[in-house]
Amino acid sequence: MPTATYTPLATVTLASATGTVTFSNIPTSGTYRDLILIITAQRTGSPVNVGMRFNGDSGSNYSSVFMTGTGSGTPPSGTVSGTNVQLDVYPYPPSSGFNNYIVQIMDYAATDKHKSVLVRVNDAGNATEASAARWASTAAVNSLALTLSNFNTGSTFSLYGVIA
């Protein structure tokens, strides 16, 4: 029996600039297998990259590999490791206009595997990018925090659950 899914869990639209957006108490009971996060972001302040941290884990447990099309030259690929998933490397939220991010967090509630993340970033004014990331933890994801110097007013963050 097919089951309707891609279920909206929550949407945040910023009414004022903020540096952190947190989704907490994400259900881990097994209802959903994957999370899909869709971000439309604009920054205030200096250009920096968007970070995503699970369960408040501030350890050096995150790493990713990316490839980027910048519109000229040889497309770069590289790796990033640190204390959060860096959702973008070459692109970053602009100060006017918006970037969009589609973030797939696979098997987020499973306790028998590290968490894998697929990210696509679209920055029409700067670059397009794809990355694969890993959180080296078998803990179920029950919260995720997104950080930037400041996300500007009007930035949106939508979280969906996918049943499996």
Next chain:
Amino acid sequence: MTLSALGIFSAAGAGGVSLSDFELISTTLFAGSTSQVDFDVSSLASTYKHLQLRVVGRTARAAGTDSVGLRFNSDSGSNYNGHYLLGDGGSVTSGSFSNTYVASDILGNSVDNSNFVAPAIIDLLDVFSNSKNKTIRTFEGVHATPKWVGILSNLWRNTNTVTTIRVFVASGSNFTSNTRVSLYGIKG
């Protein structure tokens, strides 16, 4: 769930998809020592336009990666083509291939840590059409050893309606027990 930032739940707006347009058809959770899973989709043509496979897993291969294939309607002929764009952390490469299946990669078992898995999201577009060849779009990757992120487009040079899909380890290994393959239908 709670949000620390001001926000409200918002369903799809006018003209958007409804919540029943993307549906789970089935999920296979591997118990180990299995190299393939078959989906009979012959009854889905009147309900869905597109399909999506979401795969998270690894194989029992001792080192490196295995090629994971899709095969439609038991066609094992050389009727599949593909192009890829791949970033391995050092450079971006692009290439093409012909094969007897739709190809993607998945991690072997000896890499770094048995908890590592590789994800792939595979869109099967207009698979029930009987007038066009079938196109398949894959987004995959992992950060382990090896590491990569890849975008692939594949083609099955056949206009028949897809009735069966086999997901299998093409290079002889089995999926490990923490592998999952889920099939979704998208209405159109």
